[in-house]
Amino acid sequence: MSTNRVSLKQVRKLDERIFPELLKRNCTLSCQNGKSQKNKRISINALYDNNRGFWLNDSTDWSYFVPLEMIESIVEDLKLKDLEREKRLTINEAHIEYIMNREYSTLVKVGREDRIHALSGALNQINRVINSRGVSLKEKTDVLLEVSSYSYLVNKITLDEVAELTDEDAGKVTMKLARLTEKIINSMTKVLNEDIKENTFLLSLVEKSNGVTLRHMVRTFILSYRFVLFFNHEITKNSLASHMRAKFNESFRHWYSSLLPHIPLEDLTLENVFKGGMRAIPEKDLNVYSAGFLLHDIGKQRYIDYYEGDEDYDSRKVEAHAKTGHRMLLQKRVYSEEIAAIAGYHHEYYGHESGYGYYRELCSLVNLDKKYLRQDSCISYNLKDLHRFSTLSFLPAKFLEIVDVYDAITDPGRSYKSHLDAFDALKFMREEFIVRNKKIDPILFELFVRFLQKD
Numbered sequence: 335m336s337t338n339r340v341s342l343k344q345v346r347k348l349d350e351r352i353f354p355e356l357l358k359r360n361c362t363l364s365c366q367n368g369k370s371q372k373n374k375r376i377s378i379n380a381l382y383d384n385n386r387g388f389w390l391n392d393s394t395d396w397s398y399f400v401p402l403e404m405i406e407s408i409v410e411d412l413k414l415k416d417l418e419r420e421k422r423l424t425i426n427e428a429h430i431e432y433i434m435n436r437e438y439s440t441l442v443k444v445g446r447e448d449r450i451h452a453l454s455g456a457l458n459q460i461n462r463v464i465n466s467r468g469v470s471l472k473e474k475t476d477v478l479l480e481v482s483s484y485s486y487l488v489n490k491i492t493l494d495e496v497a498e499l500t501d502e503d504a505g506k507v508t509m510k511l512a513r514l515t516e517k518i519i520n521s522m523t524k525v526l527n528e529d530i531k532e533n534t535f536l537l538s539l540v541e542k543s544n545g546v547t548l549r550h551m552v553r554t555f556i557l558s559y560r561f562v563l564f565f566n567h568e569i570t571k572n573s574l575a576s577h578m579r580a581k582f583n584e585s586f587r588h589w590y591s592s593l594l595p596h597i598p599l600e601d602l603t604l605e606n607v608f609k610g611g612m613r614a615i616p617e618k619d620l621n622v623y624s625a626g627f628l629l630h631d632i633g634k635q636r637y638i639d640y641y642e643g644d645e646d647y648d649s650r651k652v653e654a655h656a657k658t659g660h661r662m663l664l665q666k667r668v669y670s671e672e673i674a675a676i677a678g679y680h681h682e683y684y685g686h687e688s689g690y691g692y693y694r695e696l697c698s699l700v701n702l703d704k705k706y707l708r709q710d711s712c713i714s715y716n717l718k719d720l721h722r723f724s725t726l727s728f729l730p731a732k733f734l735e736i737v738d739v740y741d742a743i744t745d746p747g748r749s750y751k752s753h754l755d756a757f758d759a760l761k762f763m764r765e766e767f768i769v770r771n772k773k774i775d776p777i778l779f780e781l782f783v784r785f786l787q788k789d
């Protein structure tokens with residue numbers, strides 16, 4: 335008899351979705367009293383209504399049994415549902431890639447001039463949002479998403495093409511493109527300066543943006559920019575620098591000491607971390623930062639499969655994108671050195687072995703001749719300090735590194751690993767990128783955690 339039935343205790347171990355199904359089918363349970371050996375049959379819903387936890391606790395008196403047939407049919411249904419879900423997900427993934435490649439392919443065919451013309455249209459679109467009153471948050475989000483992903487795509491395609499043009503032609507095309515993109519970014523940041531509820535805004539971004547790479551560009555751009563605004567706000571309104579200075583010795587000094595080993599521990603201060611001290615970022619630099627944020631992964635290849643799948647993962651190809659992006663943005667002097675540097679140095683990770691980019695390579699080359707090369711700060715606001723090798727990193731790239739990693743591990747569109755929720759992502763980043771390895775900046779990270787929690 336026991337082979338034709340399954341105890342509820344076993345059901346609990348099988349699959350947590352089975353019990354709700356039993357309720358739906360109002361299954362009749364066989365109940366057996368362990369003491370009196372009495373048997374009775376009773377509906378599962380009656381037992382459940384009487385005590386919702388009856389099936390979770392091992393009663394010493396009663397054991398409950400479900401017909402094996404019913405369990406088999408439920409398991410079969412669940413399997414089918416899983417299959418369908420998997421199919422839907424696969425279709426979805428394929429669809430996402432299709433959108434990215436389709437948009438790229440369509441735009442490649444559109445003449446260069448027309449593409450730039452459409453970009454002016456995008457600028458008008460965003461300016462209309464700024465100038466008209468009563469535009470809803472939904473409309474703003476839509477326009478921001480559309481305009482930023484379009485700007486990214488047009489830049490990507492045009493810069494890919496520029497490599498084949500003469501310097502003169504390239505100069506003409508890219509000059510227009512770059513100035514227009516800068517104007518668009520300027521207008522987009524005006525919209526982003528407004529008081530937007532962070533969580534609502536980010537959620538709708540995740541929902542609406544499509545295409546893994548495009549979504550990553552847009553989200554990273556917006557999130558990084560808002561993070562920098564928060565940084566400025568905390569400095570000017572909440573005395574962030576004094577707070578950090580007060581806790582520096584206890585909370586951070588040891589952490590930074592191995593990055594600047596030639597400075598005696600007792601002499602290390604917050605001013606050694608942020609060269610010239612922590613201060614707000616001037617407005618003129620905010621636009622430069624934003625352009626760098628939007629274009630940071632421009633060096634990624636068009637077909638992005640190897641960013642998304644474990645099997646074809648080719649670390650050389652992945653690592654090349656920072657340097658390629660740096661070159662593309664500087665080529666024919668399309669964008670400023672600062673913008674190119676943000677793209678070029680966003681995976682340096684304070685020189686950690688898993689990081690990559692030009693800076694460490696140049697450092698090691700310089701070190702060959704000049705054995706005593708020593709950086710006297712961890713982060714500088716000034717790119718020239720990086721070129722003089724007197725600092726370890728450029729401030730906007732350190733902001734971007736944090737947001738970039740955060741976006742990669744929380745993005746539900748990534749198919750190869752399940753994404754983490756905000757809490758687990760921050761926990762993971764603290765453990766892997768700060769405690770175990772010195773990769774992202776711990777002071778900026780502390781601020782980032784507060785930035786995400788502020789809503």
Ligand SMILES: [Fe+2]
Pocket residue numbers: 630631655680681738
């Ligand atoms: Fe990247």
Ligand SMILES: [Fe+2]
Pocket residue numbers: 550554630631738
């Ligand atoms: Fe990225």
